[in-house]
Amino acid sequence: MPKRQTILITGASSGLGEGMAREFAAQRRHLALCARRTDRLLALKAELEGQHPGVRVSVRALDVNDHAQVFEVFRAFKDEFGQLDRVIVNAGLGKGQPIGKGRFDANLQTAQTNFIAALAQCEAAMEIFRAQNSGHLVGISSMSAMRGLPRNLSTYAATKAGFAALLEGIRADVLRLPIKLTTIFPGYIETELSGKAAKTPLMVDTASGCRALVAAIEREPATACVPAWPWVLVGWFMRHAPLAWVARTS
Structure with missing residues (x-):
């Protein structure tokens, strides 16, 4: 399996994106990092280059809901590095409210960021990978994707x-090409996004979670629940349990 030397990560200024950047830098990969908060990106760049001399870190501002900017930033990173070996579509939003409770605005923002903006990122990445005839597209989904969930979820x-x-459809489209697709389903990993959520016995700290994420990504499977234990088992129960059970436990 080829080593993916140059890795682009969206939403890299905090949470899982920031944690994965640290893990990949420790493996001496070159990084193209983008997010809205450039002050945090610049601080992360200084940290990683200071700790890992020789590792190249480039940062750019990106609001993934500015779809034209997504294409501009991805192309600029490709031109700067000469090639992108892996793109991790990580930027996302966790807000939401029960349907019909008057907060369409919050639900619309989540839908636009987590799906439409993700589509734009996949389009921009695949445009580059098709031209290169190589690459690894990674999408950070969620264990929540296993089943329809109630209330704010x-x-x-x-x-x-x-x-x-969407990721599975892209993978089906390029099965005969040297382009890999991986969908990651993270379980409870502590981040700023999950900071207000109640702690559970299943939640792992950010560093441990990101190590598990990077290890899974490096294997380049079609799909992976991360951490594997207990989330492979939890995923099976979520898919097969009665909806009433899922509603009570969510």
């Missing part, structure tokens, strides 16, 4: 399920 789960289906 309804829209979020739907967007992550739609994103997973």
Whole structure:
């Protein structure tokens, strides 16, 4: 399996994106990092280049809901590095409200960021990979994608399920090409996004979660639940349990 030397990560200024950047830098990969908060990106760049001399880190501002900017930034990174070996579509949003409770605005924002903006990122990445005839596209979905979920998770789960289906469709389209697709289903990994959520016995810290994410990505499977234990088993129960059980436990 070829080593993916140059890796683009969206949503890299915090959470899983920032954590994965640290893990890949420790493996001496070159990084193309983008997010809205450039101050945090610049601080991360200084940290990684200071800790890992020889590792090249480039940062650019990106609001993934500015679809034209997505294409501009991805192409600029490709031109700068000469080639992109892996793109990790990680940027996402976790807000949401029960359907019909008057917060269409919050649900719309989540849908636009987690699916439409993810589509734009996949389009931009695949344009580059098709031209190169190589590459590895990774999408960060969620265990929530396994089933329709109630209350504040309804829209979020739907967007992550739609994103997973999109990635599978792209994979079906390039099965005979030297382009790999991986869909990651993270379980409970502590991040700024999950900071307000109640801690559960299943939640792992950010560093441990990101190590597991990077290890899974490096294997380049079609899909992976991360961490594998207990989320492979949890995923099976989510898909097969009665909906009433899923609603009570979500």
